[in-house]
Amino acid sequence: MAEDVKPTRKNLMSIEDRIELSERGHDTLEKKRDGLIMEFMDILDQAQDVREELEDSYEHAQRSIDLARALEGDVAVRGAAAALKEHPELTTQSKNIMGVVVPQIESSKVKKDLDERGYGVLGTSARIDEAADAYEDLIANIILAAEVETAMKKLLEEIETTKRRVNALEFKLLPELHENKEYIEQKLEEQEREEIFRMKKIKDMMEEKEAEWEEETEEAVEDPLAADD
Numbered sequence: 001m002a003e004d005v006k007p008t009r010k011n012l013m014s015i016e017d018r019i020e021l022s023e024r025g026h027d028t029l030e031k032k033r034d035g036l037i038m039e040f041m042d043i044l045d046q047a048q049d050v051r052e053e054l055e056d057s058y059e060h061a062q063r064s065i066d067l068a069r070a071l072e073g074d075v076a077v078r079g080a081a082a083a084l085k086e087h088p089e090l091t092t093q094s095k096n097i098m099g100v101v102v103p104q105i106e107s108s109k110v111k112k113d114l115d116e117r118g119y120g121v122l123g124t125s126a127r128i129d130e131a132a133d134a135y136e137d138l139i140a141n142i143i144l145a146a147e148v149e150t151a152m153k154k155l156l157e158e159i160e161t162t163k164r165r166v167n168a169l170e171f172k173l174l175p176e177l178h179e180n181k182e183y184i185e186q187k188l189e190e191q192e193r194e195e196i197f198r199m200k201k202i203k204d205m206m207e208e209k210e211a212e213w214e215e216e217t218e219e220a221v222e223d224p225l226a227a228d229d
Contacts, residue, residue: 005180005183007183007184007187007191011184012181012184015177015180015184016181019178022173022177023174025169026169026170026174029162029166033159033162033163033166036097036098036155036162037159040156040159043148043151043152043155044152047145050144050145051145054138057134057137057138057141058138060134060137061131061135061138063134064130064131064133064135065131067130068127068128068130068131071127072125072128080117080128084117085118086109086112088107088108088109088110089109090106090107091105091107092106097151099158100154100155100158102151102154102155103147103150104147105144105146105147107140111137112132112136114129
């Protein structure tokens, strides 16, 4: 409440400094919010492409594995899958997007050559090879989708946090500061008017007293005997 603020010039200067600082912070946060939204929209476009590729690769992997099972049998497919010796490895790093730390997922041993899959080339068919290729593509797309989706989530959280800060400054703190400033300025003006009025009254009283003293002095000079009486 403005009434809780003492109407002093020191407080007025302090509030003016806070207003200036808050307005600068508001402008900075607005620029950050707008920049984050632009980054988010770029990643959103990328995410849409990644999702489409993920859906396509999943459907392709399902068709490939169904065909391999139909032609080679479940036993052959499961045997080829069990022969895998080296599994994919994931490492995470991070990058900074306008102050937001988002993950970067690095993968290795996802895509393999035929001789790296562990099963004998002569003991399997091209259908199993095609299914293995399809699932390796699917895993690669899943990893990419996880990275993009996580980046989107973190950016969206930061956008919401920044928006709340902008709104708090714009609709709460700054209006309260301006209200306090106006209240203090109004009170100081009232105090100044009262002081001017008081000084004017004192001046009038002094002039009145001075006039009375001068009148008494003149009477004493004109009639010294009357003054003695």
